[in-house]
Amino acid sequence: TQLLEQSPQFLSIQEGENLTVYCNSSSVFSSLQWYRQEPGEGPVLLVTVVTGGEVKKLKRLTFQFGDARKDSSLHITAAQPGDTGLYLCAGAKTGTASKLTFGTGTRLQVTL
Amino acid sequence: NAGVTQTPKFQVLKTGQSMTLQCAQDMNHEYMSWYRQDPGMGLRLIHYSVGAGITDQGEVPNGYNVSRSTTEDFPLRLLSAAPSQTSVYFCASSYRPSGRGTDTQYFGPGTRLTVL
Numbered sequence: 207t208q209l210l211e212q213s214p215q216f217l218s219i220q221e222g223e224n225l226t227v228y229c230n231s232s233s234v235f236s237s238l239q240w241y242r243q244e245p246g247e248g249p250v251l252l253v254t255v256v257t258g259g260e261v262k263k264l265k266r267l268t269f270q271f272g273d274a275r276k277d278s279s280l281h282i283t284a285a286q287p288g289d290t291g292l293y294l295c296a297g298a299k300t301g302t303a304s305k306l307t308f309g310t311g312t313r314l315q316v317t318l
Numbered sequence: 319n320a321g322v323t324q325t326p327k328f329q330v331l332k333t334g335q336s337m338t339l340q341c342a343q344d345m346n347h348e349y350m351s352w353y354r355q356d357p358g359m360g361l362r363l364i365h366y367s368v369g370a371g372i373t374d375q376g377e378v379p380n381g382y383n384v385s386r387s388t389t390e391d392f393p394l395r396l397l398s399a400a401p402s403q404t405s406v407y408f409c410a411s412s413y414r415p416s417g418r419g420t421d422t423q424y425f426g427p428g429t430r431l432t433v434l
Contacts, residue, residue, distance in 0.1 A: 237420050248408050248425025308360035
């Protein structure tokens with residue numbers, strides 16, 4: 207059972223466009239992380255959000271944790287080719303000792 | 319620091335063969351885990367360990383064994399390979415188990431396994 211659904215599954219946009227990726231669940235998580243993965247490599251952590259309603263910004267990337275801690279979004283402003291990759295959300299539940307449940311992934315391609 | 323290393327990078331097996339995927343970290347991390355990644359399914363947890371001598375099952379443990387005799391190493395054993403185990407396998411580690419899951423997990427580069 208996949209607890210975290212991401213949408214869209216694929217996204218192809220041109221440089222300079224804005225985009226939003228969604229991560230949704232029917233379960234409550236104590237924290238949620240976003241990772242980016244490039245071809246042939248392992249995922250790399252971008253951000254961790256822990257409080258319902260929390261917003262974190264990382265340069266052109268804005269991450270939000272839903273008020274009920276069941277969903278999250280990633281917004282990229284003025285996308286660049288370097289943003290190309292697979293974006294994965296991952297949730298953890300209280301007391302699960304870092305056991306992460308990963309989302310289905312969103313593959314982003316940014317072209318010139 | 320080398321971080322998390324995995325060997326081999328690629329492997330082809332025949333159905334029924336056994337093999338061990340190696341994972342090592344040099345960051346003195348207590349928590350280590352194995353994931354498999356399949357198209358459209360993100361990463362799924364196979365087994366994890368919260369310290370030397372302690373292992374537990376994840377979401378998809380069948381067909382895999384692990385052991386943790388040292389802090390540094392966490393090998394994954396395929397007992398009798400099946401085509402359904404064709405996947406990319408990632409090992410990850412983090413400093414210590416966190417009840418809120420806020421630790422940064424560091425991933426290795428992955429092992430691409432094909433079972434014929």
